[in-house]
Amino acid sequence: MVGKGNGGANVAAKAGGGKGAGRGGRKGPRGPRPAPQATPGLARPRRARASRARPPVHTVIPNYLNPMCPHPVPTVTSQGRALPHTGIASMTFTVDTISTTMLICAANASSGTVGVIFRIGADGSPISNSEEKLNVPTMSLSANSGGPTSACAKKLGVTVINATNAMTRGGTITYINSAQRLPARGPAAVGEYNDILTGIRDSPYRRVVTADEMMGPHQLIAFPTDDVHYNSFEPFYGTSYFTQFWATVATTGPQDPLPSPRAMSTIVYIFPPTNSAQTYHVTVRAGWYTRWPLSSVPGQSMRNVPTASAAEINAVRDHAEETAHDLVHITEGTMLGLAAPRAAAMARATGGGVLGAIRGAVTGGLGRAATLLEGAAADIVGPELVEMAIPLIAGAAAL
Secondary structure, eight states, X not given: OHHHHHHHHHHHHHHTTOTTTXXXXXXXXXXXXXXXXXXXXXXXXXXXXXXXXXXXXXXEEEOTTSTTXXXXXOBSSOOOEEEEEEEXXXXXXXXXXXXXEEEEEOOOTTBSEEEEEEEEOTTSOBOTTOOEEEEOGGGOSOGGGTSOSEEEEEEEEEEEEEOOOTTTOOOEEEEEEESSOBOOOOSSSTTTTHHHHHHHHTOTTOEEEESGGGSSOEEEEOOBSOHHHHTOOEEOOBSOOHHHHHHHHBOOOTTSOOOOOOOBOEEEEEEOOOSSOEEEEEEEEEEEEEEOOTTSTGGGSOEEOOBOOHHHHHHHHHHHHHTTTSOEETTSOSEEEEEOTTHHHHHHHHOOXXXXXXXXXXXXXXXXXXXXXXXXXXXXXXXXXHHHHHHHHHHHTTO
């Protein structure tokens, strides 16, 4: 009987609001929490909100001005249909022990002649019959002979390689990638090119390298200097005469015609005489937008000229101007950046140079992101361009 009474007491205790009253032994609902007491003179701390990690977004900005880049050059405004074309002109030449050799390269909207090479004597006079032209074969015909009716010069890259045996290789080379026209030739044959040679050698923008530095396949890339002519289609005449080519790169002299429009910078190499003859090989890559007769096959293969924002185009041009005198390996520089999370957005939003955006990304952890670039590059540009895109990031981290 006593046991039953105790059991009844236990039941009553459970029913009367014990620890698990009304919930079969489970905890009941908690009452409201007391409000935290603010400390006088201190602001109430905020609870940190967990942020979700966003997946990185990579953006490729092609280096449109590099002739090795397969992307055509875009414009801000639409220009209708045209056929992009990139051609090559190459030549092997010798630098002797007596005369100075000069190589001048420039892109011309109305001609497929992209360079001239000639020799100059010790007195500054040209050596007769030494002039040779670099013509792109596919752009050497005029409109009346089967060439395009009009064209617009867009790209130019110059590669000069010293192919001399190591035992006799030597000498120095002066080069410049100039936004300015060359000085005028003198009025007399004697000393005709002295002002030009002196002007280039005394320019603060020129570079001097040794013959050993010219062994690799490096190139100089021209940049736009006149936006109106850079985006203008000119009637196409095919191959230019020396005087016609000279009118596009130099100021007016007593024996020269009036200057012709020049859309891009002029690249000049000066090879002084050496102790032993040197063998060089030059390759000029140039790109145009071309227009052809309506009834021709090229004329029916044209497509719309691509467009891009002014910020992106200016970023590419800023990069070209900043690196105008840098000898770039021909397998590098076709992509301005595989930008980690914010770099490309910074360039597009602010209109700043891509290099500035990349520098900001480097300080924000681009070095860590570089380890993932190979997979990201393959997804973005395809495996065939990964090898050309990756080296730029490695170089950007050192800037």
